[in-house]
Amino acid sequence: MATSSPRARRGRLLVTLLALAGGAAVAPAAPASAASNAVPTYEVKIDLTSSALDSSHAPISAVKSAFGISGSPKARSYEYFDTSGLALNAEGWDVRLRHKSGKDFEESYKKRFPVTGGDIDAALDAANAAGFDSSDGNYDAEVDWGYSKQTLSFSDEKSHSGSGYSGTSMPSASTGLSWLVNEIPGKLEDWKSSNWGKDTLRSSVAHGPVTSQVWEGAWESSDDASIEVLPVRDAAGTGTEYVVEVSFKVDDYADAARLHADAVSVADAHGWLYHGDILKTQTILDRY
Secondary structure, three states: OOOOOOOHHHHHHHHHHHHOOOOOOOOOOOOOOOOOOOOEEOOOOOOOOOOHHHHHHHHOOOHHHOOOOOEEEEEEEEEEOOOOOOOOHHHOOOOEEEEEEOOEEEEEEEEEEEOOOHHHHHHHHHHHHHHOOOOOOOOEEEEEEEOOEEEEEEEEEEEOOOOOOOOOOOHHHHHHHHHHOOOOOOHOOOOOOOOHHHHHHHHOOEEEEEEEEEEEEEOOOOEEEEEEEEEHHHHHHHEEEEEEEEEEEEHHHHHHHHHHHHHHHHHHHOOOOOOOOOHHHHHHHHHO
């Protein structure tokens, strides 16, 4: 028996499809449209010099008054987990365990995307292409806006019971790491290849812990303003230096831009402004 050619078989298939459709050609279904870009919130972060602190390393009253900060400080301890060579950080991932006084532990898995030349839309496009878009309810998008640097981040926040831990005490490094490995989100778990993230996190060490003091308040359009004073090892590893960060959280770009300009202006006018960006996460990863 002769074997029909591929062209003949395709012809018979087309006839059959047309017959099933009542003689009308059936157009292929349109591909599903891609999810839109995520809509970020904003956190303005401005670093201050040591002139903003008193002898006990607390913000002086003039600083607190200038930025709407009031009340007593609240402590928080945290540490990051990464390999000695910072393999997670090199891929734009930061994994943190944090404990605020009297609260449950906060587990944070954050993916960073650089913002170049203030082009936040381009960073959102890059994030979308990597699978971080408006359809993923597990991640919160935020733009960190420093003195001269902006970074887009997507954070998956989880919690672990603080029962049995007083104040801001932290678990052993091995215990904290086991929590984070067990809760690892899928995007990180298979970031470069199957199980790459989990295997890398399992091989990580603790960078920290560090304990900071945070004063809270409200300023201009932000009802979530704060000053954090974080003692860290100095670059030589022989002493301590203090990172002083004033920050404001808002929902939209216009408010963030206005807060950024005003905060820089106020801090600079009083001689408190640090003319640069001190990245707390990177500092802790590099020095611990």
